[in-house]
Amino acid sequence: MTSRRRSRGLSLRARVLLIASLLLAVGLAVGSTVVTGFLQNYLIGRIDAQLRPMATGMAQQTPSPEPFATTIAVTEGGGFWDNYVAFLDPDGGLIEDQRLQEHSSATDPALPHLDINTVDARGGRPFEVSSKDGSVSWRVLALTTNNVAVDQESSSAQVRRETVVVAASLNEVQATITRLNTISLATGVGLLVVLTVVGSFAVRGGLRPLRRIERTLAGVADGDLSQRVPGLAAPNTEIGRLSTALNDMLAQNEAAFAAKEQSESRMRRFVADASHELRTPLVGIRGFTKLFRMGALTERADVERTMDRIERESLRLTRLVEDLLLLARLDEQRDPTDSLELERMDLRTVAAEALHDVRALDPSRPVELTGPNGDAPAAAPTYADEARLRQVVTNLVGNAVRHTPEGTPIRIGVGTVDGHAVLEVADEGPGLTDEQRTRVFDRFYRADDSRSRTDDGGAGLGLAIVHSLVTAHGGTISVDTAPGAGATFRVLLPLVDAASADEAE
Numbered sequence: 001m002t003s004r005r006r007s008r009g010l011s012l013r014a015r016v017l018l019i020a021s022l023l024l025a026v027g028l029a030v031g032s033t034v035v036t037g038f039l040q041n042y043l044i045g046r047i048d049a050q051l052r053p054m055a056t057g058m059a060q061q062t063p064s065p066e067p068f069a070t071t072i073a074v075t076e077g078g079g080f081w082d083n084y085v086a087f088l089d090p091d092g093g094l095i096e097d098q099r100l101q102e103h104s105s106a107t108d109p110a111l112p113h114l115d116i117n118t119v120d121a122r123g124g125r126p127f128e129v130s131s132k133d134g135s136v137s138w139r140v141l142a143l144t145t146n147n148v149a150v151d152q153e154s155s156s157a158q159v160r161r162e163t164v165v166v167a168a169s170l171n172e173v174q175a176t177i178t179r180l181n182t183i184s185l186a187t188g189v190g191l192l193v194v195l196t197v198v199g200s201f202a203v204r205g206g207l208r209p210l211r212r213i214e215r216t217l218a219g220v221a222d223g224d225l226s227q228r229v230p231g232l233a234a235p236n237t238e239i240g241r242l243s244t245a246l247n248d249m250l251a252q253n254e255a256a257f258a259a260k261e262q263s264e265s266r267m268r269r270f271v272a273d274a275s276h277e278l279r280t281p282l283v284g285i286r287g288f289t290k291l292f293r294m295g296a297l298t299e300r301a302d303v304e305r306t307m308d309r310i311e312r313e314s315l316r317l318t319r320l321v322e323d324l325l326l327l328a329r330l331d332e333q334r335d336p337t338d339s340l341e342l343e344r345m346d347l348r349t350v351a352a353e354a355l356h357d358v359r360a361l362d363p364s365r366p367v368e369l370t371g372p373n374g375d376a377p378a379a380a381p382t383y384a385d386e387a388r389l390r391q392v393v394t395n396l397v398g399n400a401v402r403h404t405p406e407g408t409p410i411r412i413g414v415g416t417v418d419g420h421a422v423l424e425v426a427d428e429g430p431g432l433t434d435e436q437r438t439r440v441f442d443r444f445y446r447a448d449d450s451r452s453r454t455d456d457g458g459a460g461l462g463l464a465i466v467h468s469l470v471t472a473h474g475g476t477i478s479v480d481t482a483p484g485a486g487a488t489f490r491v492l493l494p495l496v497d498a499a500s501a502d503e504a505e
Contacts, residue, residue: 012210016203021196028192032184036177043173044139048126051141055166058085059145082169084108084138090116090161097165107131109138109167119144119163128170137170209239213246225254281313281320288313326465340385340472344496347380347389347423351414354393354425358410361401366409372422372490377414380421381496388469395462396425396489404429420475421495426488432481440479441467 010018086097092115099108110132112118119142126141142165212230219227228250229243288306351369358367371377400410404427413424432440443464470477470491481487 013200013203013207017196017200020199020203021192024195025188025192028184028188032181032188036180036184039180040173040177043176044170047139047168047170047173048141051126051139051166051168052124054085055141055143055164058164058166059143082106082171084165084167084169086111086165086167088114088142088163088165090163092116092118092163095162106136106169106171107133109140111140111165114142114163114165116144116161116163129167131169136174138167139170140165140167142166209243213243217246220250220253225250225257281317284313285310285317320461324461326468340388342383342385342473344381345384345386345389347382347384347414347421347493348377350386350390350393351377351412351423353390354397354412357394357397358401358412361398362406365401365407368409368411370411370413371415372413372417372424373415374411374413375415378416380414380416380423380493382421382493383496384473384493389473392466392469392491393423393425395466396491399462399489400425400427400429400487416495417492419495420492423491423493424488426486428486431483431485431487432479433483437479437481441477 083100084097085100087095089095092113097108108131109129111129122142124141124143126139128137129140130137142163145162145164216227216229229246234240235244288310292303292306355367355369358365369377397410397412404410408427408429410428411424411426413422413426415422441463443461466489467477470493473493475491475493477489477491479487479489
């Protein structure tokens with residue numbers, strides 16, 4: 001647990017260097033072990049290759065009164081630095097032994113018991129034994145002989161089985177392996193140190209982009225959301241993909257924070273405007289009631305006028321509250337169509353009723369029913385909530401009547417354009433500026449005096465409701481206007497065929 005906590009406390013650079021150094025050390029150790037093992041087996045194999053012909057040659061020689069004379073002749077040119085030969089009787093007893101080409105102070109090999117049966121069981125395979133003083137190892141090969149000996153007195157032939165032992169010292173092999181291990185260890189340590197130092201600089205350079213990313217994110221944490229990670233590597237590399245992903249995330253965060261600030265600003269403005277609009281009728285109602293309680297309304301006509309004003313203010317307050325509740329319901333719906341009762345209808349129905357509404361509001365005002373481009377009206381089938389769509393048209397018509405001078409012509413257009421059902425309400429009034437056009441659908445927004453509301457007008461929620469209802473129907477609303485050129489509000493809704501296809505999906 002402690003080592004794990006310590007490793008977690010290391011920096012990425014230190015951990016990369018540590019892992020690379022450990023892998024390098026393991027690789028060098030394994031490589032050195034494999035090379036040493038192969039070399040040792042090779043050298044011992046060479047000794048075995050020279051021991052076998054020596055032992056075979058000695059075992060095949062005719063017995064001699066001086067056996068080592070034959071041995072020297074057979075082993076001459078054997079190439080070993082330190083050799084040992086011995087003759088054993090059938091029971092394993094030593095007949096005679098001798099060191100040949102002795103170049104070391106190592107003692108003779110400590111031979112195990114080698115009778116005829118033991119030698120036959122080994123099958124002529126070399127084996128290793130240590131010296132009598134344990135300082136070095138010997139490679140030993142033992143073979144049996146089947147020589148025929150003639151008895152001079154009885155003149156009879158007898159088969160004499162003896163054991164020939166040939167051994168070679170492994171002192172040079174062990175010295176070579178020791179030197180190789182020493183060289184490998186020194187080389188490995190030096191190489192490990194050098195590569196660790198070089199790797200430290202390489203890792204530092206490789207992690208430089210991460211440090212730049214760290215500085216960028218630190219700037220973002222300090223509040224500068226415009227910070228971006230520079231292009232530190234090719235896009236197809238890990239650093240490049242990380243930079244791209246971080247930049248996308250930072251851009252989304254910046255947009256989200258900006259949207260949140262705008263939303264909070266709109267909410268604060270909305271709350272302030274709603275409070276103001278709600279306060280105005282409430283203050284009026286309270287003032288009239290105070291007058292009544294103070295006895296200032298002595299005449300019946302005064303009381304009736306006051307009650308009439310209280311009723312109008314209460315109706316105004318009721319309309320305002322209902323509008324706010326409608327907007328709240330539309331805002332809280334994840335699927336705005338959940339609050340609508342959609343059915344197939346033709347926009348010409350609500351357009352014709354809008355024509356009658358204009359005439360009822362202002363009989364002296366010229367009004368006409370046309371198509372979207374001023375031609376003849378045409379069918380505009382769509383799926384819609386008829387009651388809510390009538391509210392949209394009523395608000396648009398009321399807006400045109402309320403905010404244009406008396407006698408200003410109004411045109412209502414209905415038809416289809418580019419696969420959409422279209423409903424237009426156009427007037428020839430004073431129009432809107434660009435700033436007013438961009439804010440005309442904001443809640444509680446009212447334009448300047450030329451299009452301001454009258455005393456009995458709305459609170460600036462009419463067009464906001466229109467926008468929310470049209471959006472809930474899956475449509476769009478736009479305004480085409482310019483100062484002195486009037487204003488045309490255009491509602492686009494999906495045609496009934498497109499809406500049916502979407503509903504089927």
